Amino acid sequence: MSYRVLNSQLICAKYEQTYPMIVRGEGAVLVDDQGRRYLDVSGATAAVTHIGHGNERVAQALADQARILAVHTTHLFHSPVVEAYFERLCAFAPDGFDRAWTVSGGTEAVENALKLAYQYHRAKGRSTRRRFIGRWSSYHGNSLATLDVGGLVGRRSFYSDLFPDLNLHVGSCLPYRRPANMTVEAYEDHLVEEFRTVVEAHPDEIAAFIAEPVVGSALGAGVPTDGYFARIASICRAHDILMIADEVMTGFGRTGRRFGCQHFGTHADVLACAKGISGGYIPLGALLVRDSVSEVLRNSGDPFFSGQTYSCIPLAAAVGMAVMDVIEEDGLVERAATIGAYLKGRLEERLLDLPCVGEVRGLGMFLGVEFVQDVATKEPWPDEIRFSKRVEAAALNHGLATLGARGCVDRVHGDHMLIAPPLILTEAQADTIADGLRAACEDVMAALG
Numbered sequence: 223m224s225y226r227v228l229n230s231q232l233i234c235a236k237y238e239q240t241y242p243m244i245v246r247g248e249g250a251v252l253v254d255d256q257g258r259r260y261l262d263v264s265g266a267t268a269a270v271t272h273i274g275h276g277n278e279r280v281a282q283a284l285a286d287q288a289r290i291l292a293v294h295t296t297h298l299f300h301s302p303v304v305e306a307y308f309e310r311l312c313a314f315a316p317d318g319f320d321r322a323w324t325v326s327g328g329t330e331a332v333e334n335a336l337k338l339a340y341q342y343h344r345a346k347g348r349s350t351r352r353r354f355i356g357r358w359s360s361y362h363g364n365s366l367a368t369l370d371v372g373g374l375v376g377r378r379s380f381y382s383d384l385f386p387d388l389n390l391h392v393g394s395c396l397p398y399r400r401p402a403n404m405t406v407e408a409y410e411d412h413l414v415e416e417f418r419t420v421v422e423a424h425p426d427e428i429a430a431f432i433a434e435p436v437v438g439s440a441l442g443a444g445v446p447t448d449g450y451f452a453r454i455a456s457i458c459r460a461h462d463i464l465m466i467a468d469e470v471m472t473g474f475g476r477t478g479r480r481f482g483c484q485h486f487g488t489h490a491d492v493l494a495c496a497k498g499i500s501g502g503y504i505p506l507g508a509l510l511v512r513d514s515v516s517e518v519l520r521n522s523g524d525p526f527f528s529g530q531t532y533s534c535i536p537l538a539a540a541v542g543m544a545v546m547d548v549i550e551e552d553g554l555v556e557r558a559a560t561i562g563a564y565l566k567g568r569l570e571e572r573l574l575d576l577p578c579v580g581e582v583r584g585l586g587m588f589l590g591v592e593f594v595q596d597v598a599t600k601e602p603w604p605d606e607i608r609f610s611k612r613v614e615a616a617a618l619n620h621g622l623a624t625l626g627a628r629g630c631v632d633r634v635h636g637d638h639m640l641i642a643p644p645l646i647l648t649e650a651q652a653d654t655i656a657d658g659l660r661a662a663c664e665d666v667m668a669a670l671g
């Protein structure tokens with residue numbers, strides 16, 4: 223394997239680390255400059271490559287639109303490709319979503335969703351609605367506002383002195399990590415009451431609640447209890463608090479439904495999307511907005527107070543349209559459900575008998591593995607072991623590009639891995655993932671003695 227130190231990049235995972243040089247992608251496979259092949263298990267970083275690498279149709283659409291028109295003056299013009307794409311996005315969205323807006327990625331999508339919620343309340347004459355409720359162990363982006371509303375301690379704590387101290391956080395819902403001796407029902411009750419308490423303690427202050435329908439990198443595909451979102455939604459409705467579903471990872475078929483929130487009754491008012499929306503072929507994110515919200519803005523007469531250079535540009539719209547063609551014509555939403563169920567079954571078969579694996583979880587092609595030191599007590603690995611990073615490194619030796627992460631137990635401790643490969647994965651490739659992860663875990667356990 224050839225490794226090179228990076229000399230020109232501002233930051234990299236580790237300054238002294240060397241990396242294989244990836245020169246090409248083919249479907250669900252990445253190829254390095256030595257011809258070594260890696261299965262794209264995390265779906266780039268992460269859950270991006272829904273349609274796989276090297277899709278000719280999307281590459282052609284990108285090249286064609288670049289020749290025709292990449293960007294235009296948005297304060298003077300609209301363009302047919304953007305209008306058509308927005309209509310397509312609204313048709314792809316759950317019922318009742320009638321407006322779309324595109325940006326450059328997930329962070330911008332979430333940030334704009336927060337702004338939109340704020341503007342919604344301002345339009346209703348409520349200038350005190352300036353706070354957002356986020357959840358611990360959730361990631362919503364890397365700008366200051368999205369880090370603040372997010373609850374990924376490892377990423378936000380360095381910048382916390384820069385936060386305005388407005389936002390509120392409640393616990394995420396991860397049944398595997400509920401307190402010992404608590405039933406799943408009691409756990410759900412506890413989280414709902416925690417949420418109600420926060421809301422009632424801040425009357426007329428909260429603009430919106432934001433959550434990932436299934437928590438991605440922060441929890442390793444943490445699926446909530448069945449009734450959680452419906453019960454949270456009824457509290458939000460009672461107080462006219464908007465619900466923002468962060469569908470950056472879970473959208474566009476990843477979980478086996480078009481959007482992750484559709485598994486739980488689609489209570490959201492705004493969907494913030496990115497990643498799979500373009501499959502990585504262009505930086506793209508989107509807001510999809512429920513009619514009841516867009517109507518309030520329209521009635522106020524004010525436009526949405528937003529807009530950046532790459533908002534709503536033809537080039538991104540053409541790529542997004544081609545990606546949606548592939549997703550719909552190749553049945554990738556349905557495929558995520560079936561191949562995802564197959565992959566989950568294979569992971570359970572190959573990993574659950576290992577003494578270092580506590581749970582395999584997730585929906586569709588949005589799966590996770592939690593690593594423990596003791597399966598019976600769910601004792602996590604000590605931080606200094608960096609267990610998930612060891613598995614990540616060992617998996618690379620077995621030809622798997624994975625994402626090991628930390629914090630699933632209590633925001634800080636606990637090791638997990640997010641598994642979000644392209645939705646075009648074959649059963650043979652799913653077998654390779656399950657076998658390779660088993661081998662990687664065995665390597666790590668052998669090295670730890």
Ligand SMILES: Cc1ncc(COP(=O)(O)O)c(C=O)c1O
Pocket residue numbers: 267268327328329330332361362363364434438439468469470471496497
């Ligand atoms: C759930 C979620 N929201 C938002 C973001 C931020 O998206 P981006 O990295 O495209 O800015 C991410 C990125 O991983 C994410 O997983």
